[in-house]
Ligand SMILES: Nc1nc2c(ncn2[C@@H]2O[C@H](COP(=O)(O)OP(=O)(O)O)[C@@H](O)[C@H]2O)c(=O)[nH]1
């Protein structure tokens with residue numbers, strides 16, 4: 024990679040709603056600049072950036088694609104991201120790799136749900152923001168209306184840097200509002216009207232320049248460029264550029280605009296975790312220690328695993344040993360690769376601001392830091408929609424688990440759970456669509472077909488009363504027998520209770536020790552006196568409890584929020600064994616649990632539904648029908664409203680279909696885990712009966 028000063032690097036992520044034209048723009052960046060000689064189109068499957076089979080099939084981006092090119096003395100890295108809200112994880116990861124988000128808006132469709140989502144994700148990532156109004160060649164564009172809507176939703180920091188001349192078939196070009204030309208005939212808005220406001224919002228960041236300006240001295244071009252970057256970095260300016268990716272009208276100006284407004288890597292403030300709570304600002308400097316992070320992982324059929332790394336400071340070289348706070352032994356790197364969509368080319372080094380790929384390193388995952396210091400983790404949303412999968416053909420188990428492992432590497436919003444009771448693999452994703460796309464990938468790329476089942480909702484079992492009892496496990500079979508007897512008391516141990524505060528001598532007079540298991544919020548207390556259970560069998564007693572906790576008692580779900588005190592038992596000098604005590608403790612747990620007023624807990628999620636205002640009534644009453652509690656409503660701009668509610672996961676596991684039919688496809692929603700709550704009595708009865716039926720089937 025030719026040594027380039029940090030100031031000439033532009034790392035940009037194209038983000039926005041689906042079909043706003045992001046991939047078309049990314050493709051044309053490569054052809055317009057002469058980097059790739061082709062005539063790409065997403066519509067006929069010849070896109071450079073949507074190169075993947077599923078992407079061609081859906082004509083939609085599914086995975087973030089990395090490209091690079093030169094323009095106007097600047098080196099660009101552009102990441103094209105998917106527009107499906109379900110694939111927001113790809114956007115969040117990509118934003119960690121870049122310094123500017125270019126939010127693409129379809130001139131005919133305006134601001135959509137995912138436009139707003141990515142706008143806020145970009146702000147949260149702390150990168151600069153630029154809006155691209157694309158498809159200016161399309162019919163029925165109300166440009167002043169769109170601009171007003173943008174300002175209403177995204178604030179007055181959004182100011183056009185150029186305005187279109189004509190629209191639809193008559194879209195002939197753009198005129199600058201920064202450097203307004205003599206002739207502005209046909210401009211949809213007079214650029215002169217915008218110029219002054221633009222200058223003011225740029226120089227706002229420098230009082231001295233502002234003072235001179237109001238005294239009549241225009242800032243120099245150089246000054247403007249410098250201050251503009253500052254204003255974009257602080258978010259006080261969000262420039263708007265107009266273009267048609269299809270006809271390429273305004274395309275040169277778009278590239279010039281991005282060269283001017285895209286932030287260079289040294290302008291984005293980033294911090295590494297320091298000593299204690301201290302955080303240290305990173306300097307984008309080649310002579311500083313290495314700070315880099317994997318922001319995306321791609322599994323390629325040929326080179327296998329590719330880890331996309333963003334270098335923030337220092338330099339990384341091929342075939343070198345680099346430390347990592349996440350990998351104790353450090354990492355031995357092989358070749359470094361520069362990525363151009365589906366292709367790669369070797370490079371020797373990568374400096375501050377660069378993006379490179381490292382091939383075939385198992386220890387690298389999305390989020391792994393390279394260098395001595397740790398970058399903050401990348402915060403991905405927690406997937407809540409589950410699907411149980413089994414291979415269609417027997418014998419494909421290993422193939423499936425390898426394939427799923429790859430998929431969780433590539434997509435940080437996919438989580439794999441193993442249900443020990445049903446032996447099912449449960450795939451958790453952001454939505455039903457997300458899970459459908461994953462199944463297609465399994466089939467096409469990994470050649471594994473799966474049968475799917477709606478997974479069981481992850482209910483939990485707990486108790487509401489105290490109870491006590493004992494169990495004697497005794498078997499005489501031929502030679503040696505089995506003997507173990509365990510006496511326990513069981514108490515509710517509410518979520519959030521501090522085990523140290525709970526396990527006191529006041530409560531458990533003859534307590535010797537206690538153990539706390541965080542996963543299941545299970546506390547067990549050893550109060551056995553006089554060796555009525557010999558100490559060497561206590562680990563087996565604990566194992567018996569844990570085994571039962573994993574397997575459940577009343578309906579086959581994991582147990583949580585329980586305390587057990589073991590206070591007495593009996594052994595036999597010959598027949599007692601670990602196995603016998605494990606059996607006795609598992610059985611006594613089950614029997615006492617059943618006496619302690621068992622209850623089922625269900626996961627409650629926070630749902631945010633965004634819909635056109637006129638559907639508000641329907642959505643609210645539907646959510647109430649799903650046992651939801653509406654917490655609030657707020658305007659999402661335009662005529663959109665966002666409803667926030669808490670609702671049992673079981674009631675919204677197929678919400679996508681319902682919402683789509685209630686709103687004619689105009690709604691969207693997100694789910695996030697909130698907490699566990701007791702299910703109502705009638706629902707509990709139904710679930711318990713259902714679990715008995717399936718047990719009998721098996
Ligand atoms: N009229 C018009 N159509 C466009 C333009 N850019 C993209 N499209 C079309 O919009 C659709 C979606 O484009 P694509 O680049 O895949 O959008 P993405 O989902 O944002 O990546 C395709 O049918 C494109 O041909 C444009 O500037 N004008």
Ligand SMILES: [Mg+2]
Nearest residue numbers: 045046083084
């Ligand atoms: Mg796309």
